[in-house]
Amino acid sequence: MLKPSIAKNDRLANWLIGIFSLVVFIVVVVLGKFKLDVELGFDVHIFATINAFVNASIAVVLVAALVAVKKKNYELHKKFMITALVLSILFLLS
Template identity: 85%
Template sequence: MLKPVFQKNDRLANWLIGIFSLVVFIVVVILGKFKLDVNLGFDVHIFAAINAFVNATIAVVLVAALIAVKNQRYELHKKLMMGALVLSVLFLLSYIAHHLLAGEAKYGDANHDGIVDEAEKLAAGTMRVVYLIILITHIILAAIILPFILFTAYRGLTSEFPAHKKLAKITWPLWFYVAVTGPIVYFMISPYYQ
């Protein structure tokens, strides 16, 4: 097994993880309500494409990390999971940039007026319901997964492997679901970007 990277300090870890998770949540919610009207000279939806790519990459890294730990390659597992954390930070920055610069798109809004009228809903059909189910579950899990990810990482980095493994059994599938559904959401909503 691996040596601890950090000395165990649950009280400090709880505070730092709690504060960081809350700040990220508040920033995402607040910034999601604003749109900056600036012309950057390029299509700002490139950030959404970057988000989809980063999420897909995170999903691949998570699978590789799972395989590594199942094969008792703990150092590789640790490096892959740290890579997934770094990619998640890049995703968050790109996500915030996209929502600040592009605003919100609505599935089925074919005329890009910000309203999905009855004719547009009819044209979108049942795929709109499928999209909304995927989007809602993606958003809810993305909102709650961050502290789980950080606590799981903390337990691993302090070499508390039984607690790390117990948390990872919950965290890994939720994080994987969020990483996989991110690109699905992108490919479904991207035709409605203006």
């Protein structure tokens, strides 16, 4: 079995998760207050298509991670979860 990076019920892990969640929430709220009125010279609705593609990719990666952990392939599961995290950050930034 893969050795955990952080021990179960670790107080540091709980703090890190809480801080990360709070920061993401605050950033999303703050970014929601801004409206840029800029003419980019192309159809900005392409971002909706890109976001849909990234979001669908995250769903596929999460299902693959679930399959990997059910098969007790913890190293592959960890890689899938990191990939999902990176894609989620990309989704939020876009």
